[in-house]
Amino acid sequence: MTEHAALRGKTAIVTGSNSGIGLGIARSFAAAGLDVVLNSFTDTDEDHALAESLASETGARVRYIQADLSKAEDARALVEKAGRCDVLVNNAGIQHVAGIEDFPTAKWDAIIAINMSSAFHTAAVAVPMMREAGWGRVLNVASAHGLTASPFKSAYVAAKHGVVGLTKVIALETAEEPITANAICPGYVMTPLVESQIPDTMKKYGMDRDTAVREVLLARQPSKEFATTDQLGGTALFLCSEHAAQITGTTISVDGGWTAL
Structure with a gap:
């Protein structure tokens, strides 16, 4: 019995996963035998080819589902289209840097919608699925900026702090069930x-x-x-394991000591 045998056949949805951290987590999940749903806001041949390539590489079932996570209805539809969600990884995010007095309202709204609100909308659909299945993991990719702040990143810092708070609420609402919710807080990756x-x-x-x-x-x-996408994938896999069954409502920093300062 392999280390992650219990995860085989479970379905993981990873938002913002056609590159970067999201793809690293998706690749780790697929290699462990989970069915994986890749996602981004685009819908290109390359997106679907990436899913096919990952499936061929790992032997897992991998699909690509487009969703514009700035829209509540798209975020919810993503989970509904997947049909099942045992592991939800809210990773999608964007960034904009400007002083508070110059920060464009449209950029603020987009960052809050994609980086924070989408995590609420996907979880609202996924958690009932986890309850029905009798098991689940919610992993929200926050940031070191979910625990501390930097100048000129008002929307990003606010959204990531909000994601950490949302994670705690989901954890408390599922605390007596075999469902956990945690936030991974990377530094620079x-x-x-x-x-x-x-x-x-x-x-x-x-x-x-x-x-x-x-x-x-x-x-x-x-x-x-730098942290690596493989390290983030390994952290996510650990949080899905039975070893992490009593880890819920907390943050796991992968930041090279950033938040120790």
């Missing part, structure tokens, strides 16, 4: 998006790559190392 920012950072500050990474991108991450 090496994703294609972060990789693409490094050359611009080097140019802006006149630094070589290593210095730009250590002194700018990882300035608040004491380990001076």
Whole structure:
């Protein structure tokens, strides 16, 4: 019996999972034998090919379902279309950086909708499914910014703090059932998006790559190392395991010591 045999055949929905952290978590789930639903707001041949590739790579059942998570009805429909949800990973997110007085209202609304409200809407449909199945896991990908703050990120910080609070409420409402809810709080993670920012950072500050990474991108991450999407996937798998059955309503930081400061 393998370590994750009990998870085989369960269905995991991972929002915002056609790249980055979401894809890393989805890949770990598929490798462990879960059926996986990938998601993003696009609906391209590449999106569906990614699902087919992951299925071929792992032998798991992998589907792609498009949903614009800025819309409540799309967020709820995503779970309904999946037909089953044993593990819900709310990962979708966007970012915008500006001072409070200059922060565009439309950007605020979009970040709150996608980063926070969508987690409420998907959970509202998924939790009854988990109750019917007699087991479930809700994993909300928050951020170190769900526990602390940075200037110029008002909407993102507010949304991620809100996600942590929502996680606690779901955990309390399911506390006497075999369902848990936890928030994973990454610091800086090496994703294609972060990789693409490094050359611009080097140019802006006149630094070589290593210095730009250590002194700018990882300035608040004491380990001076990026977390990896594989590490996030492994953390998510652990929280789905029986070893984590009494871990609920809390945050798991994967931030190289950021929130220890």
